[in-house]
Amino acid sequence: MPAITVNIPDHQFQKLQKLAATYNLSPEALLTANLESWLNQPNAFTDAAERVLNKNAELYKRLA
Numbered sequence: 001m002p003a004i005t006v007n008i009p010d011h012q013f014q015k016l017q018k019l020a021a022t023y024n025l026s027p028e029a030l031l032t033a034n035l036e037s038w039l040n041q042p043n044a045f046t047d048a049a050e051r052v053l054n055k056n057a058e059l060y061k062r063l064a
Helices: 010-022 027-040 043-055 057-063
Strands: none
Touching: 010 027, 043 057
């Protein structure tokens, strides 16, 4: 299985460890589960961002 190394600041890693412990998971297992969820719904974030941008388009034009 391919592996990826991600460097994150210590404070984020500590938060990840605490969150994983809450679910009785390793940080790796928590990240894998969330990555699978994100990959199965790749457009959720971009769809939400696009709705916000479209909703505020006129405001952004006036502010530019």
